[in-house]
Amino acid sequence: MADSVRAALINEYRQRQRELARSVVERPLATPPRLIAAVDVHLRGTQGVAAAVLCAYPTLEELAHYVALGQVPFPYIPGLLSYREAPLCLEAIRGLPESPDLILVDGQGRAHPRRAGIACHLGVELGLPTIGVAKSILVGRHEPLGDERGSVAPLVADDEVIGMAVRTRAGVTPVYVSVGHLVTLEDAVEWTLRTTTRYRLPEPSRRAHRLAQDAARALPSNDSRD
DNA sequence: GCGACAG
DNA sequence: ATCTTGTCGC
Numbered sequence: 001m002a003d004s005v006r007a008a009l010i011n012e013y014r015q016r017q018r019e020l021a022r023s024v025v026e027r028p029l030a031t032p033p034r035l036i037a038a039v040d041v042h043l044r045g046t047q048g049v050a051a052a053v054l055c056a057y058p059t060l061e062e063l064a065h066y067v068a069l070g071q072v073p074f075p076y077i078p079g080l081l082s083y084r085e086a087p088l089c090l091e092a093i094r095g096l097p098e099s100p101d102l103i104l105v106d107g108q109g110r111a112h113p114r115r116a117g118i119a120c121h122l123g124v125e126l127g128l129p130t131i132g133v134a135k136s137i138l139v140g141r142h143e144p145l146g147d148e149r150g151s152v153a154p155l156v157a158d159d160e161v162i163g164m165a166v167r168t169r170a171g172v173t174p175v176y177v178s179v180g181h182l183v184t185l186e187d188a189v190e191w192t193l194r195t196t197t198r199y200r201l202p203e204p205s206r207r208a209h210r211l212a213q214d215a216a217r218a219l220p221s222n223d224s225r226d
Numbered sequence: 227g228c229g230a231c232a233g
Numbered sequence: 234a235t236c237t238t239g240t241c242g243c
Binding site for chain 3: 041042043044045076171
């Protein structure tokens with residue numbers, strides 16, 4: 001397709017994100033979440049696998065999980081990840097036997113060029129509290145943070161605090177936490193730390209990651225068409 | 227024009 | 234993310 005057409009489509013999606021960003025609600029979690037879920041996606045060619053895991057808090061015991069398979073409908077374009085991964089994530093979360101009180105999402109929430117990362121997208125679509133927990137930065141910068149678990153540093157872009165770099169474990173690269181929907185940034189950091197035990201990522205996220213990875217590996221094989 | 231760039 | 238084994242280090 002012509003580059004000009006592609007550029008016009010990209011602008012359309014960006015505009016949609018600006019609208020989505022206006023629907024995001026940042027407010028304190030009403031009650032402590034008892035059911036905490038996480039979602040993650042693994043890709044194999046044009047096929048995708050999304051896994052949602054439901055855990056109990058505070059035990060972090062796994063109560064249920066659901067795996068959704070399907071074709072991935074959109075290319076990876078930095079800033080437009082939602083359109084690639086959100087449909088399968090929604091299917092996976094909706095497949096859980098109970099609605100979670102909080103969802104941990106692999107990727108950014110507000111820490112996005114238009115303040116509309118995939119955690120915002122899923123939260124608004126589901127009407128549920130979500131937190132973005134990303135392994136790397138999409139936009140923004142931060143000062144160095146302490147070495148101990150629990151150290152934080154504000155992630156700033158356009159003179160605005162859009163998220164927080166959080167050391168979830170001593171001696172490991174921080175994760176980048178931001179509001180998805182129906183939480184505050186303080187809640188987001190608090191619940192990221194509360195669900196993280198001995199690894200860099202929260203336990204529900206790790207389980208979703210492995211589940212999606214295993215399911216993707218078991219998939220037919222190499223169809224990496226364009 | 228030159229990088230940066232979630233997963 | 235994916236293509237992919239071993240290897241360095243606590």
